[in-house]
Amino acid sequence: MARVAIVTGGSRGIGRATAVKLGARGDAVVVGYAGNADLAAEVVREIVGAGGQAVAAQADVADEKQVAALFDLAEQTYGGVDTVVNSAGIMVLSPVADIDLDDLDRMHRTNIRGTFVVTREAARRVRDGGAIVTISTSVVGLQLPSYAGYAASKAAVEATSLILARELRGRQITVNTVAPGPTATSFFLDGKDQETIDRMAKQPPLERLGTPEDAAEMVAFLTGPQGHWINGQTIRSNGGII
Template sequence: MTDDRYVDRVAVVTGGSRGIGRQTVERLARDGYRVVVNYAGSKSGAEDAVAAVAAEGGTAIAVRADVADEVAVAAVFDRAEESFGGVDVVVHAAGRMALGPLVDFDLAALDDLHRTNIRGTFVVDQQAARRVRPGGAIINFSTSVVGTSFPEYSAYAASKGAVEAITMIVARELRGRDVTVNAVAPGPTATELFLDGKDEQTVARLAAAVPLERLGTPADIAEVVAFLAGPAGHWVNGQNIRINGGLV
């Protein structure tokens, strides 16, 4: 059921074609947001997300862009404004993961990772800072590994540490705008990105490390994102929230 508090609100969700981004698209649409589903490579996934929203009576459109390309990202925001009249919430869920020991980590992979995760966050937040309307929210994605310091995550965690720094600074730079800026930091979550390359024993070990003794789900994360995006979460600002079932 659409909540009247969300009437005419518009959300841009990067990485909205799969995983947590896809779940966030559907969750925000259920609240009544009109949603711009940004995707980089999975056109079919983005179209499926749009169709899922429409099936529930909501409104969404899919727009392709590499989040590290400032011209393409500006065009996503242009499309949101042209189609829906403005932007109230930006959820930057797009990201890349590459794992391996620092000692022999491929530097080309490092550059690709940081282009998406650091430059991409900077570019998306730059447009969001210019365009999000008063009362709105910007929500970035970090990772709990910044705190847990698991081996083989040095490149990925370093990129997400940068995301946290950007988030805290932009929250203060937007003083007086009535726009909140926060980051969420999921722990082990059952997404394609997380599960890729992990055997059953590794997945079981990570699930067992969580006091709630399971992996998170995309829906677990999307609920917190929806809270931060909406009026109930508007007093939360300049924070990094670890959503990990109690994983230290």
Template sequence: MTNTSTHRVAVVTGGSRGIGREVALRLAADGFAVVVGYAGRTDAAQDTVAAAEAAAEAAGAGGSAIPAQADVADKRAVAGMFDAAEAEFGGVDVVVHAAGRMPLSTVADLDLAVLDELYRTNIRGTFVVAQQAARRLRRGGSLITFSTSILGLALPRYGPYAASKGAVEGLTLILARELRGRDVTVNAVAPGPTATDLFLHGKDEQTIARLAAQPPLERLGTPADIAGVVAFLASPAGHWVNGQNIRVNGGIV
């Protein structure tokens, strides 16, 4: 078991790829013991665990990591993920809920079965993870959820995704107020266009170039850009930020 007197503990859902993976690596480098939550790709999760431990070693931080498989919408599986964190590391200080789906469709053409799957992961999944976080986070802890800057951009074909993330924002800001007296912060991070497999999938080079040109900084975000903000919110330096939705998008909106 990791020495909990010197290590804080983070649970990161969606930790096997994209932004979630980068968050797991950053938190490990910052000295956290990290539980890498994942849905199905055991090989990717194990690769993230190895990379997180390498990042911790390179930083001299002494962080460590373990994988934990869980469908975020399954309350028993998510409870098991938190149980694993407590059994291995002694408790949970930070929860980063990065798991999500992003199907693209116009409202008129959306298959409602796809909508149901989207809401199951993005809304129910957020609620299930937030519920465990609310019950188990130690004093001084943080829950960080993920919204999207698409809510401000209002781009066509993002309607279903934006609707699900609007629900995430509402839940996040209310939970921050419900945890009064617990010394636990609850914030949402809302990335803009970010160069992940999830975002780049199905887009041609012209579309990617157009989106990259929109922010005043004239580039796509990177997973490391987002992970830096998450790491700040998870740190003592960020603990006075609470009940906020933070758009991390290079000034696009």
């Protein structure tokens, strides 16, 4: 019987690459998306076209009723939930002195509250032996100017994941965080000039930006049998930038 994965933020970027990767290895995938139904449908078609199983579902990760419905769909369609990857997130950059508090609240609603809502549901519903993965950022360690609000929200994600891993003792469920470095997605690239992109690409010793597939490979490892001994960790998948 196929394992069942829920991937939030699954319509683009790292979430999309993760959904496709898990579908290719045989998982039945529920592709969660916030608003772009067309992009989510493309992901489903890609997975199904390659012989996999997938369905798309809209859910605001900070809305507990919508997230519960996402898990209901997975259980009703595929019989249960084994893997949850919370890739949904937003980023607003600003110096602390200038930050718009509405932007800060919006970012923390998705990144912090959304993580709590999704992982709370996962803690209740993931079958024993499963895996939960959250997505952070290497900026938590790099501490770059203008990233304070975003980094603070993701530091909360890392702390929550470690504590949840300890709380799930006895159920053989792993909880880990993947923290990519600069990654060539619209999420990272939008609003940056080419000089900034080139400079950041040169930072890691491997001298390139990460790809969504780099992060997806790590998620696949952590949620597969080979990675099951890794638990309560934040993996900085960033080419050696820190």
